[in-house]
Amino acid sequence: MLWAKDDAMNPTSPHGDAATSHTDATSAPEPTGPLKGLRVLDLSRILAGPACTQWLGDLGCDVVKVERPGRGDDTRHWGPNYVHDTNGDPTLESAYYLSANRNKRSLAVDIAKPAGAALIRELVPHFDIVVENFKVGGLARYGLDYASLRPLHPGLIYCSITGFGQSGPYAHRAGYDYLAQGMGGFMSLTGAPDGEPIKAGVAVADIMCGMFACNAIVAALYHRERSGEGQYLDLSLLDSQVGMLFYEGLNYLSTGEIPVRRGNGHPNIVPYQVFEASDGYFILAVGNDDQFKRFCVFAGLVELADDPRFATNNARVKNRTELTHLIAAQTTKKTAAQWIAGLEEIDVPSAPVNTMDRVFADPQVLHREMRITMAQTSAGNVPVDLIGNPMKFSKTPVNYRQSPPGLGEHTDSVLGEFLDLDPQALQALKDDGVI
Template sequence: MAGSDPRAALDGIVVLDLSRILAGPTCTQLLGDLGATVWKIENPKTGGDDTRQWGPPYAPGADGSDSDLSAYFMSANRNKRSVAADLSDPDDRAMLEALAARADIVIENFKPGGLIPFRLDHQTLCARHPGLIYCSISGFGQTGPNRDKPGYDLMAQGYGGIMSLTGAPDGPPMKVGVGIADVMCGMYATIGILAALRHRDATGEGQHIDLSLVDSQMAWTINEGVNYLTSGELPVRRGNAHPNIVPYDVFATRDGHVIVAVGNDAQFRRFCDFLNRADLAADPRFATNPGRLTHRDALLPEIAAALRFWTTDAIITGLEARKVPVGPVNTLDRALGSDQARARDAVVEMPGPAGPLRLLGNPLKLSATPVRYERPPPHFGADTEALKAFLSAKKAPE
């Protein structure tokens, strides 16, 4: 980790963060990890970001009671400064307008047009500050017939199609276990902002980034989306199976489950060798991946029956020796407690009100400008006075 390293990719970049919940905060946490100064604006009328109340669990306060740091809030809000500001208050709004004048980036996730009454919308701020990068995140985007509909991760997963692909073949549509539409939208927002920064640095010109949960979710249907566009055939739910590769699935073992991901025909032959089922490799129905796709209903029961006789560890050991992709289905304690997770700093510790906070680490490994873990998730309004000092220290540019 690089908490004391003065170098960071986004040193000197100032972010006015008007977002809440998960998509926007995911983006601004990434920017903060990369060294940007992120001022997170929270509404005092509601007690701050909605996710502060999305618990338990909560980090304990100094007195042992629950603090305002829910685990959900902490997952997307490190490396930020919390400012309590009411947009309807003229003095608070003037403070935010002054911050916008000093900022490189503004990010918000209000409903389209929701910031116009407060003069913090992209048309107003980008006209005043031509070099400003302004990112708007909403459920459906700033245009289109659904622009005014609210956007939540579950609705985005439903509208954008991913739920129709997720779940058991004979079960109901199923959302992904975490808010993946929000998270991926935050990732796309980060990419767009970094691209806009490069353009701004080259030309002096800022721009508006219009991003929606549904747009980004449709984009990451990836191969299944293009499968449909190419064939005209709707994909079906396959549980853990793959639409284009067989066998690529989770199988029951004598003592649990194992993942087998056979990526090519040579791997399939080695897999059959492990199973002592040379007949499967020799069967012309199964010799190639297109054939295995066509005859998956005949092949998979044979594989499942063979693997049930083996323990999970024996399967993993045997297939790894034969260079066939294989792996466990870890619970979070095993995943985050593994030697691999420790070696890669998958879990980091930051100071909390009653002891260390254990958080998920940033996966980026940058050799020259490593990510920083400098500021733990902030208590509500903890940095309001610091913002006022920041704004008074130097006159904002016109």
């Protein structure tokens, strides 16, 4: 059985009687997601770890984010876009920070102080999962590594996220998304054929590593449900980036030929790229030979449909340059909207290249609740727009309970809830600079 928040329902839970209620429960709705009742102690910062723990929070976990007093997660300060409070003054919550930290409570503890590290060790038995992204061995000095915490909690699932993993010749290096994109081959595939290698517009290695970590944690929870034992999870940005190569990686492994940058083209499907219309750009994504024939008729290129150079996808891939020029000469004769509307009518996939304003005004995006609004409690409940969770459940839907927290916003309530610390004890810790 998964360890649950309600001890009366789960007599084998390690959480203890003090964990049956939440101090902040009156100010936020109860979780509804499938992981409701599980707790996460989040020692991560920047993006990969916080993305993982935000998804766990959306799925119902009670996530407590541990931050340095005074500064907190570095991304709080990654402006210039900040939340402004009711007086119009900027807060410590940047847009970057907001993107990965909802459904969490913030606990400000200085783990570099022995008393601070001791507080975290006391908290660990109340939690199911620890997520951290310190350098390899970085938490051992504080007694917060897996080897130190496992005796306190044999069922603990402990997830470490690093640039290069816990072993290997690069394990000691600091890791960043940009480095992983380059070293993992992604940038060699991205950009114009005659231009420089280009990274993705968002930190895909970080974000996908966070997703892989979330999946690994859920799998480890299932193992614990059957066996009762926790385990250590070792995730890295480079592993995640290499794991994302999929068909381009296999194109190389199958042939020994190094894939090249094709701009917006696809290595295995043609035409499957951006084309210029009379007023901008649109995406044409022809996935099979029947779609190509229908496209040719609509585009006024009917003679190409049965041309042996283009009639099959294999032929189109071999003759992509010539075909692309022929199509490009036609696409500028209509607007992007005309192409998209006409291609939709004949079931040929196409789409606009939306800027952010169009993305978040798109009726499908709005219908799927991918744009949400929450009251930012740390800024006087001013409304902030956030990106919704793409996971949809029929029985256990995600919900949005806590806006990205202010630094240390829940320190007193968390320590009071789990460790039963009274106001005098809390004040003493504050006086010593521990919290």
